[in-house]
Amino acid sequence: MTEEERRFKGPVRGQSLFAIIFVVASLLLLSQLGNETRWAKGTQLFAQPRFWPAVAVGGMVLFGLLHLWALPRKRLRHADLVEWRIWFFALEWVLWFLAYVMVVPVLGYLPSTLIFVPLLAWRVGYRGPRMLWISAGFAVAVVIVFKTFLQVRIPGGAVYEYLPGALRSFLILNF
Amino acid sequence: MELLVSAAEILARWDVVLALLVGSVGGVLIGAIPGVGPAVAIAILLPATFSMEPIVGLTVLLGIYGSSMYGGAIPAILINTPGTAVNALTTYDGFPMTARGEARRALSLAYSASFFGGVFSVVCLILFAPVLARIAPMFGSREIFLAALLGLILVVIAHRGQTLIAAALAFFGVFLNTVGLEPVKYSKRYTFDQSWLSSGVDLIVVVLGLFALSQAFYLLQGDDEKVRLTPLRGGLFQGLRELSRHPRVAGVAGSFGVVMGMIPGVGEFTAQFMSYTYAQRSSKRPEDFGHGSSEGLIAAETSNNAVPAAAMVPLLALGIPGEALTAMMLSVFYVHNVVPGPQLFQNDMPFVVALYLALLVLNVLVLIFLLSATGHLVKVVKIPNRFLGVAILTLSFVGVYSLRNSFTDCLIAACFGVFGFVLKRLSLPAVPIILGMVLGGIMEVKLRAGMARVKTPLDFIDRPIAMILFLMILGVLALHIRYVLSERRKLKEAKWSARKRSTRFGMQMFRRRDYLSTERGKKVREKRSKYVPRSTGPRSPR
Numbered sequence: 001m002t003e004e005e006r007r008f009k010g011p012v013r014g015q016s017l018f019a020i021i022f023v024v025a026s027l028l029l030l031s032q033l034g035n036e037t038r039w040a041k042g043t044q045l046f047a048q049p050r051f052w053p054a055v056a057v058g059g060m061v062l063f064g065l066l067h068l069w070a071l072p073r074k075r076l077r078h079a080d081l082v083e084w085r086i087w088f089f090a091l092e093w094v095l096w097f098l099a100y101v102m103v104v105p106v107l108g109y110l111p112s113t114l115i116f117v118p119l120l121a122w123r124v125g126y127r128g129p130r131m132l133w134i135s136a137g138f139a140v141a142v143v144i145v146f147k148t149f150l151q152v153r154i155p156g157g158a159v160y161e162y163l164p165g166a167l168r169s170f171l172i173l174n175f
Numbered sequence: 176m177e178l179l180v181s182a183a184e185i186l187a188r189w190d191v192v193l194a195l196l197v198g199s200v201g202g203v204l205i206g207a208i209p210g211v212g213p214a215v216a217i218a219i220l221l222p223a224t225f226s227m228e229p230i231v232g233l234t235v236l237l238g239i240y241g242s243s244m245y246g247g248a249i250p251a252i253l254i255n256t257p258g259t260a261v262n263a264l265t266t267y268d269g270f271p272m273t274a275r276g277e278a279r280r281a282l283s284l285a286y287s288a289s290f291f292g293g294v295f296s297v298v299c300l301i302l303f304a305p306v307l308a309r310i311a312p313m314f315g316s317r318e319i320f321l322a323a324l325l326g327l328i329l330v331v332i333a334h335r336g337q338t339l340i341a342a343a344l345a346f347f348g349v350f351l352n353t354v355g356l357e358p359v360k361y362s363k364r365y366t367f368d369q370s371w372l373s374s375g376v377d378l379i380v381v382v383l384g385l386f387a388l389s390q391a392f393y394l395l396q397g398d399d400e401k402v403r404l405t406p407l408r409g410g411l412f413q414g415l416r417e418l419s420r421h422p423r424v425a426g427v428a429g430s431f432g433v434v435m436g437m438i439p440g441v442g443e444f445t446a447q448f449m450s451y452t453y454a455q456r457s458s459k460r461p462e463d464f465g466h467g468s469s470e471g472l473i474a475a476e477t478s479n480n481a482v483p484a485a486a487m488v489p490l491l492a493l494g495i496p497g498e499a500l501t502a503m504m505l506s507v508f509y510v511h512n513v514v515p516g517p518q519l520f521q522n523d524m525p526f527v528v529a530l531y532l533a534l535l536v537l538n539v540l541v542l543i544f545l546l547s548a549t550g551h552l553v554k555v556v557k558i559p560n561r562f563l564g565v566a567i568l569t570l571s572f573v574g575v576y577s578l579r580n581s582f583t584d585c586l587i588a589a590c591f592g593v594f595g596f597v598l599k600r601l602s603l604p605a606v607p608i609i610l611g612m613v614l615g616g617i618m619e620v621k622l623r624a625g626m627a628r629v630k631t632p633l634d635f636i637d638r639p640i641a642m643i644l645f646l647m648i649l650g651v652l653a654l655h656i657r658y659v660l661s662e663r664r665k666l667k668e669a670k671w672s673a674r675k676r677s678t679r680f681g682m683q684m685f686r687r688r689d690y691l692s693t694e695r696g697k698k699v700r701e702k703r704s705k706y707v708p709r710s711t712g713p714r715s716p717r
Contacts, residue, residue, distance in 0.1 A: 003670045009336035010602030018601055022343065029350070029365070038362040046626040049357040052619045053364050056353055056611075059346030067339040083600065090392045090596050094589045097388070097568055101576060101585040117569055124395055124561040135565065142569055150223050152577040 004072035012073055014083030019068040026060040033057060096120055108157025109147055110175035113139040148174045179301075182528035185230060186536070194231045195533060198238015199540045205239060206246025207555050208563065209256045213243040214386045215567060217503050219574040221379055229511045230526070233504060234533050240500050241293060241483045241534055242541045244443075248285040248476060249549070250556045253278060256400075261443040261482075264451060264475040271467035281472060283414030286545050288425065288473040291418060292480035293538035295429035296436065297531050300484050304531070308524060311492045311517035313640050317629075319516070320621035321636075321644035323495050323614045326439030328648060330498070330610050332655045333445070341607045348611020351376045352619075359623070371583045378612055380575060380584050382503055384591025385598075385605045387571040392596040394564030412546065421473050424454045428474045432481025437488045439497030443479045450478035484534050491515050491527050495617065499606045502613045 005012050037050040045051060068074065096116075104112045117139035118132050126132065146152045156172030163171065185191070205216045216239050224232030247258030252269035265285060272281035314322070327345055334341040354365045355375025366372040418425060428450035435446035454474035455464045464471045489495045494516035496502035508515050520527060545552070575588045598605050629635050636645045676682075 003666060003673060007336075007666060007669075011600075014597075014601055018597060018603075019340075026343075032365070032367075036363070036365045036367065038360070040360050040362070043360070044626060047359065047623045049360045049362045049364060052615070053350065053353045056346050056350035056615065060343050060350060063339050063343035063346060067343055070339055086396065086600065087593070087597050090396055090593060093392045093395050093564075093568065094593060097572070097589055097592075098582075098585065100569075100572060101582055104572075104576070105580075113569065117565060120565045120568070121562060124565065126559075126562060131562070135562070138566060139569070142573070146223065146573045146577075151226065152223050152573055153580060154573070154577055155580055 002072060008072050012071075013077075013079035014087075015071055016068070016074050016076060017080050017084060019064065019071060023061065023064040023068055026057060026064050029057045030061050096123075104157070105155055106158050108160055108171065108175060109154050110140070110143045110171075111157065111159075113143050117142075143175060178304075178524060178528055179532070181525040182532050185525060185529040186532055190228075190231050191234055191533070194227075194234040195238055195537055195540060198235040199242045199537050200544055201235075202239035202242030203246035203541055203544060203552070204555055206243030206258045206262075207249045207552060208246075208558055209250045209254075209258050209556070211390070211563060211567070212247075212259045213239050214499055214503075215390050216243070217500055218379070218382045218387045219567075219570045221382070221503055221506060222574050222577045224507055225510045229507060229513050230529060230533075232507050232511075233530060236504055236507065237483070237487075237530065237534060238537050240504075241480075241537050244476075244479050244483075245286060245289050245541050245545060246552075248289065249282065249553060252281045252285060253553060254556060261447065261479045264447045264479075265472065267451075267465050268468045268471035268475070271465070272469075272472070275467060277467070280413065280417075280469075281467075282549060283412065284417055284469055284472050285414070285476045286542060287414035287418040288428075288476035289480040290538055290542045291425050292429050292432055292477035293484070294535060295426075295477070296433045296481035296484040297535045297538070299429075299433050300488065301528060301531050301535075304520075304524070304528060307488065307492050308520045311520040313638075314493055314517050315638070316621040316625035317635055317638065318640045318644060319493055319495065320618055320625055321641055321648065322439070322489070322493055323617045323621065325644055325648050325651070326489070326495055326497060327610060327614045327618075328651055329439060330607055332651065334604050334607070335658075337604060338655070338659075341604055344604065345607035345611040348608040348613075349615030349618075350611075351381065351608070352612045352615040376587065376612075377578065377584065378502075378506055378609075379578060380588045381591050381612065382499075382609060383571055383574045384588035385595040385608060386499070387567055387574060388588055388592025389595025389599055389605070391564045391567035391571060392592055393599050394560045394567065396596075397560055397564075399559040399561055417469060418473060421470055423457070424450075424470050424473050425477050427453055428477035429481045432478040433485045435478075436482035436485025436497075439489045439495055443482045446478040446482055447475050450474040480538075484531060487530065487534075491530070492517065492520055496610070496613055499609045502609050505613060 008015075033050065033054055037053050039050050040048060100112060100116045103116070106112075107115075114136060118135045121131055121135040126135070147154055156175075160168050160171045201216070202213065205211050205213060217236050220235065220239070224235055227235070243259050244261055247262035248265050248269065249258060251257045251262040251265040252273055255266050255270040257263045257266055269281045269285060272278065331341045331345050332338055350365075352375075354372060355363070356366075356373055357364055363373065428446075431450045431453070432443075432446045435443075435449070451464075451471060451474045454470045455461045458464065458468070458470050460468070486497050486501050489497050490501045490505060492515075494505070494514065496505050505515065513519070571588070571592075572585070575585050578584055595605050625635065636642045676686075
């Protein structure tokens with residue numbers, strides 16, 4: 001391990017990969033500055049619609065490059081590949097989250113949460129009945145606190161439409 | 176006095192009292208659970224507070240902000256894991272006290288020091304409020320632009336060792352703020368002809384992604400930790416008595432907290448570091464620091480709890496948030512069309528004082544709660560990490576989806592969640608992005624307004640406060656450059672002192688050749704340069 005690596009704040013693995021992606025993305029944004037922003041004639045420089053995007057993207061490129069240059073290790077190694085795989089596997093939780101988001105307007109907030117929380121708890125390794133009951137209890141508590149009491153804006157499920165009038169309204173309003 | 180009465184009237188409502196109770200108890204619980212933290216909780220609760228009145232919503236958020244550090248001291252002292260990031264210094268002296276069987280004393284002292292810090296800063300700021308009300312109107316567009324710029328620079332250079340990437344991420348935040356329809360010329364910026372980008376990137380969606388979802392992904396990806404708790408016996412009141420024996424340390428730490436909290440971008444860490452260093456240098460037993468020193472614990476806990484009230488000063492007086500939590504609170508003001516800044520101090524001073532009084536009451540409530548319920552409260556430390564991940568993911572949905580019931584918002588938040596997860600894995604800061612977004616917007620508006628009234632660039636700093644802020648920016652940059660140069664020198668020295676000869680075969684051969692061509696060559700040349708007649712006769716016996 002070199003002295004620079006020893007003094008580096010945080011882990012070295014994955015840093016060069018992140019810095020390269022950041023710089024490439026910044027350069028792409030900089031290349032689109034002319035197309036995606038407008039130069040208004042007869043307007044002061046500081047009031048130009050292009051001024052702040054140029055400052056921001058310019059800063060991203062400049063400091064991104066400097067960060068990449070100052071990294072203790074720029075070459076990609078096996079450790080970077082391992083780190084990249086960890087980032088990739090995190091996408092599973094994104095899919096869980098997006099599936100939950102898509103199911104709520106169909107099944108309703110309470111039924112979706114009651115399915116989602118114990119299922120995800122089961123997926124991450126809590127297979128015992130105690131933790132599954134706790135997760136179901138947590139799901140009900142979240143719905144009651146946010147939807148029933150705080151009345152946050154979450155629409156009722158499409159399946160509620162098939163229920164009889166009074167029950168339908170009650171469920172749409174509270175669950 | 177009249178001001179205090181009218182401020183108390185604002186607070187004397189059942190919903191504000193309820194908000195105070197929920198905020199204080201909730202904040203302590205959130206702080207006590209390692210892996211959650213106030214940023215996650217505030218990000219999740221933000222949309223829920225939009226339907227409340229400003230004073231109620233802000234009281235809940237302030238409650239969480241102000242009380243989470245009390246709760247964060249519990250795992251820091253009992254299991255050597257800070258509940259919130261700012262309790263890291265508490266572990267230095269808190270955990271060694273637990274290790275020698277003084278957990279109760281350490282907790283009691285931490286609560287008392289936190290209470291003193293909180294109350295001290297609120298009292299300071301209530302007394303200071305009339306002065307602020309006189310100074311705040313002196314801030315025009317130019318001064319607010321310069322103050323925002325100073326705040327952004329301070330946030331960046333506060334991340335020592337990571338300044339370059341912190342600056343790049345701050346610029347990324349500024350860029351995110353520019354996406355969408357430009358408000359003056361109505362031209363699109365970086366929308367790529369996508370309708371969902373025309374309204375820009377919502378701050379709350381980014382906050383929820385970077386703080387809440389990323390934390391959920393991080394916890395879900397990790398493992399559960401086994402926690403062994405030390406049983407607590409006896410009362411917790413002795414800390415107040417012990418604190419009274421160290422008034423100097425508590426007073427100085429509280430003052431550092433107030434001053435550092437008021438400077439945007441500096442915050443708890445600098446206040447703690449300065450207080451701890453002062454306490455150690457002025458102590459009769461400096462060798463005890465880091466091994467269970469009561470003075471060290473007082474310095475750390477007093478200074479970090481003095482910051483929240485002080486951090487509200489730049490937010491309320493200038494509309495400039497100094498860190499991520501106050502940046503989130505700014506959105507509550509915006510939703511209710513309350514614009515924090517000099518006008519708020521001039522026209523609605525009772526509202527400002529009411530917020531400070533709420534913080535004062537909050538500290539009392541939290542102390543009472545902790546003194547009576549710590550025995551039961553410590554059990555929350557045992558909640559397994561991955562289950563916390565499940566809980567945060569579920570709660571994040573409420574935060575993002577309740578904004579506009581938009582799948583696109585959830586998708587953007589998820590993308591920022593992955594980005595925040597990567598930043599967490601690499602120990603890179605996410606705060607500069609949020610502050611870049613908030614301060615970038617302020618800087619754009621104020622620079623445009625400020626430059627409209629100046630003829631030459633020097634006119635921009637011709638007013639006294641603008642000049643002071645400009646000199647402060649130059650001073651801060653000069654100090655940072657000096658720090659960078661000294662670090663480079665230290666690195667060079669360390670590299671030279673640690674330099675070793677390579678044992679590679681190629682290098683050994685190279686050194687041999689070098690030796691032969693220089694050192695040995697010198698000897699050979701020296702020998703040959705002298706005339707030494709060869710003896711021809713028989714050798715004489717020795």
